[in-house]
Structures are given as C-alpha cells and as structure tokens.
Amino acid sequence: MNVAPRMEKMMRCGKSMHLHTSASLQYIQKQTRLRVVDNSQLGKSAMLEGRPPKCIHVYNKTGFGYTGDKVLVAIKGQKRQAILTGCHQDQKPLVPKFDTNNIVLIDDNGSPLGTRIHVPIPTMLRRKLTDMSRPKGADYTKILAIATRFV
Template identity: 50%
Template sequence: MSAAARYFHSRAVTLGLCTRNNTRHFSTSLPLCELRHMSRVNVVDNSDLGKNAKTSGKPARIVHVYNKQGVAGIGDKVLLALEKQKVKGIIVGCKQKQKPMVPKFDSNNVVLIDEEDTPMGSRINVPIPSVLRKKEELAKILAISSRFV
C-alpha cells in the first residue's frame, strides 16, 4: 500500500467513509406518515408514568392499534409499552403530510388513559387539534386540555 493510499484510507476512517468503495450509505426511502407497530411516541400529559418516561429517556412504543387498518392517526386508541408496563393511550398529534383542516405536528404525541378511558394526568402540555372536538368519546381529554389548534 502506497503512502498516498494509506493517507486516504486513514482520512476515510476518521471521516466515517470507511465502507465498501469508500462511500457512505444512506437511506433514500420516504419517512412513514403514520404510526404503526413499534413507533415511538411522546407522552404529553402530566401523569406519573409520562414524567418517568421523559426523565428516563426511553420513549413509549406502540404495541397495538385498536382499529382494522393497524395504522394509527390522530384520535385513535393505541396500546403502549411504557416503563415495562402496558398502558392505553389516545394519539393527539402525528407527524404526517399536511391534510386539509388538520394541523401538522413536529412530534408524535399521546395522552395516557386508563381502562375507563379517563386520562391519567390532570393537564395536557401541548395544543390539541380541534378536529378531535367532533369525537364525543374524547370529551374527558378535551376537558383537561387548555390549548387547541
């Protein structure tokens, strides 16, 4: 190996280019615009489980979606794996393409609920889409939210 080749190889290793043919590999696939199995979500209420999830650094993951399609959107009920427990939640924000009359969020947000569909927290820290006002089964969640978009 010549001196020039050794120098180039050492520079490639330090720059992270040391792969096949000395090029970087990156994905060109489009991001998912929906929430599926094992998607990460942020808990946005002030429940104890939600606070522990934020401080531990391990986000909640979707284990099951309670609809026929298996794809969750805003207002859908999901089962979450959080702090080695299974908890139900309602999706209140989703990274997705801009749809008419539905706001686009920067993160995937969820509010934790118990078996009777009452929220575990007493306050929601992010704005809630006003599209959810049409769903009467989410009235308890809308009652504890302070901001709507």
C-alpha cells in the first residue's frame, strides 16, 4: 500500500496526520499536573478523586521549576504551597529522573502537612533544603525528617 498518495490527499483536504512534533517539557511551569506523595489528608483525597493538583506559580526568577523548588498549587479549590521532590524531566548528572512530577504539601512556615513520604526523594535535596531553611522563617528540614528513603 502506497502511503504517499493518501498523505497527499489528506494534505489537500486540510487534514494532518496528527504527528507529535513538539519536544517534551524540560521543566515545571504553570498548569503542570503534579502528584502528591505525602500522606496528608488533602493530598490523598485529591488524588483519589482523580483531580491532581496543578501548579499555579513557581517561586523563582525564571518561572520554571526544578527539583527542590517551591511552588504554589491549586488543590481541591484551595491554594497550597509545596516543594518539588521529583521531576519527570531530564535531569543533571547524578540527579534521578522520576516517572511523575512529585510534590510534598507544606504550610506557611515550611512544615509538611503529612507525616510520611511514600516515595524515595533525591539526596541532593538534603543540601538544597538546608540552604533554603531560615532560622526565623521556613524550616524545610522537616521534609527530610519524614522521608524514609533516599535515592
């Protein structure tokens, strides 16, 4: 079967072959769907309903999020802050790539809403989260304390 005449006919009719030509995203940005990996009540109920949280803001200068960045998410009609603990994008050397974009929900002072993290988190987060913690501000080292496995 010759494909060229059929493709030529489709192009004349204005139809395309529906081939994906864009590259996969290399970062987290607005409207990206995320997966809650802690055992917070809000995160569990949103994931069971099939309505995962969406990123609505990334707290850095570029607006693109990477592993360890703080994001604002919309989850079940609420705005919550979260820390990216694993990304699906291609990573730098010695940083693991995950199957999904994982987050841990936090409150205003940096404490996690859940008491346990179900997936392994990258060891590079130890250095990044301790650098982000402030004596009178947010304390992100509590996320490292509730994590049970590191990659």
